Amino acid sequence: MRRHAIFFLPSLLLFFLVHAGTNPSDSSSITPINWDLYHSSDDLMEQIHSLVHRHPDKLSIELIKAGNKGYNAELNVVTYYRGGRETDDRSNFRILLTFGQHGRELITSELAFRILSILSEEQFLPKTNGVTLNNTLDKVVIKLVPIENLNGRKRVEAGDLCERRNGRGVDLNRNWGVDWGKKEKDYDPSEENPGTGPFSEPETQIMRKLAISFDPDVWINVHSGMEALFMPYDHKNVTPEGLPSQKMRTLLEKLNKFHCHNRCMIGSGGGSVGYLAHGTATDYIYDVVKTPMAFTFEIFGDSQTSSRDCFKMFNPVDLPNFKRVLNDWSAAFFTIFKLGPLQLDENSSKAADKWVSIDEYLDGYLVERKSRYGKNMEVIDVGMQEIKTYFRLFLLSSVLLMFMFCSRIAKSKYGRNSIPVMPIGGSSHSV
Ligand SMILES: [Zn+2]
Numbered sequence: 001m002r003r004h005a006i007f008f009l010p011s012l013l014l015f016f017l018v019h020a021g022t023n024p025s026d027s028s029s030i031t032p033i034n035w036d037l038y039h040s041s042d043d044l045m046e047q048i049h050s051l052v053h054r055h056p057d058k059l060s061i062e063l064i065k066a067g068n069k070g071y072n073a074e075l076n077v078v079t080y081y082r083g084g085r086e087t088d089d090r091s092n093f094r095i096l097l098t099f100g101q102h103g104r105e106l107i108t109s110e111l112a113f114r115i116l117s118i119l120s121e122e123q124f125l126p127k128t129n130g131v132t133l134n135n136t137l138d139k140v141v142i143k144l145v146p147i148e149n150l151n152g153r154k155r156v157e158a159g160d161l162c163e164r165r166n167g168r169g170v171d172l173n174r175n176w177g178v179d180w181g182k183k184e185k186d187y188d189p190s191e192e193n194p195g196t197g198p199f200s201e202p203e204t205q206i207m208r209k210l211a212i213s214f215d216p217d218v219w220i221n222v223h224s225g226m227e228a229l230f231m232p233y234d235h236k237n238v239t240p241e242g243l244p245s246q247k248m249r250t251l252l253e254k255l256n257k258f259h260c261h262n263r264c265m266i267g268s269g270g271g272s273v274g275y276l277a278h279g280t281a282t283d284y285i286y287d288v289v290k291t292p293m294a295f296t297f298e299i300f301g302d303s304q305t306s307s308r309d310c311f312k313m314f315n316p317v318d319l320p321n322f323k324r325v326l327n328d329w330s331a332a333f334f335t336i337f338k339l340g341p342l343q344l345d346e347n348s349s350k351a352a353d354k355w356v357s358i359d360e361y362l363d364g365y366l367v368e369r370k371s372r373y374g375k376n377m378e379v380i381d382v383g384m385q386e387i388k389t390y391f392r393l394f395l396l397s398s399v400l401l402m403f404m405f406c407s408r409i410a411k412s413k414y415g416r417n418s419i420p421v422m423p424i425g426g427s428s429h430s431v
Pocket of ligand 1: 101102105164223224225
C-alpha cells in the first residue's frame with residue numbers, strides 16, 4: 001500500500017498542476033482576488049482621497065454616516081464640479097453614479113476610480129479631443145459613490161468571495177420602496193434578502209437622501225455579472241411608455257454600438273435578465289425621484305465560469321481584460337456626460353412646445369390642489385366634472401356676450417336696417 005501511495009501522490013500533484021493551468025472553468029477551483037490588479041477597499045479610498053486633495057478646484061469628498069440597531073454604515077460621496085464648489089444652478093446637467101452596491105463586484109469600484117482620474121485630468125481617454133471634453137464637462141455636476149456597500153465589500157476581502165449583500169446580509173438592490181418585498185419562486189435569501197422593510201438599511205437610507213436632495217438628470221447604478229445596459233423596469237418585464245423612454249433606449253443603443261461592441265443586452269431589467277427584481281434602486285429613482293434617465297449598467301461577466309467561482313465570474317482576472325473593461329466603460333461614461341445634456345435639452349424643448357388643453361390644465365391644477373391639501377380635498381374628485389362643465393359654459397357665454405356686444409356696435413354704426421340679434425337669456429349667469 002505504501003509503495004502505491006508513493007507513486008500515487010506525485011501523479012496526483014502533477015494532475016492538479018496541469019489542470020489548474022489549463023482548465024480554468026473547473027468548478028472545483030476557486031479563483032482568489034488578484035491583488036496585483038485590484039485595490040483593497042482601504043487602499044482605494046485612500047487613493048481617491050489623495051486624488052481629491054490634489055484637485056480641490058474640481059473635486060470634493062464628503063463622508064455620510066447612518067446606522068440603526070447596532071449596525072453602522074458610512075459612504076463616501078465625491079463631487080466633480082469645475083467651478084470648485086457645487087452650486088444649485090439648475091442649468092448644470094446633474095449626474096449621480098453609484099458603484100460597488102454588491103460586495104463581490106470589485107471591478108465596478110475600480111471603474112469609479114478610473115473615471116475620477118480622468119475627470120481630474122491625471123489620466124486621459126484614448127482618442128478624445130481635450131477641447132471637446134472640456135466643453136462637455138463645463139456644464140455638468142457629477143456625484144459619484146465609489147463603494148456603496150463598504151461593509152459587504154470587507155466581507156468579500158476577508159474571503160467571502162460570493163457575498164453581494166451588506167454587512168448584515170441584506171441585498172441593497174432589493175431594499176428600495178418600489179414593489180418592495182415581493183418574492184419570486186426562485187427566491188434565495190443568500191442572494192436577494194430585501195431586509196425587514198423598505199429602506200431598513202443605513203446604506204439605502206443614505207442613497208435615497210442623496211438622490212432626492214441632488215435630484216439628478218441621470219442615474220446610473222453600476223454592477224457586474226454580465227454585459228448589459230438596463231433601463232426601467234426591474235419589477236416588471238416592460239419599459240415605460242412614451243418619448244422619454246424611447247430617448248433612454250436610443251442612448252443605450254448608441255452606447256452598445258460604440259462602447260460595448262454590440263454585445264450588451266438592452267431593455268428593461270425585468271424583461272432582459274431572465275428574472276424580475278423587486279425593490280431595486282433604479283425603479284425607485286425613476287418612479288419616485290422622477291429622474292428622467294435612470295439606468296443599471298452591467299460592465300463585465302464571465303458566463304463560462306462556475307457560479308461558485310465568484311471572483312472570476314464577476315471580475316476580470318487578467319491584465320488585458322481588466323484594462324479593456326476599464327477603457328471601454330470609462331469611454332462609455334464620458335459619452336453619456338456628452339450626450340446626456342443634449343438629450344435633456346431636446347426633452348425640455350419638446351415639453352415647452354406641448355399644447356395643453358383646458359381639460360389637461362384643469363386636471364393638473366386640481367390634482368396639485370388635492371395633493372397640497374391632502375385627504376380633505378378628495379371631495380373635489382366628485383365635483384371635478386361639474387366644475388369642468390361650468391367652466392366650458394362660462395367660456396361659451398363669454399364668447400356669445402362678446403358676439404352680442406360687437407353686433408350692437410355694428411348695428412348702431414350701420415343703422416336700423418340690419419337684422420336684429422336675438423337675445424340669449426340665462427346662460428351667461430350659469431357660473
Ligand atoms: Zn450586482
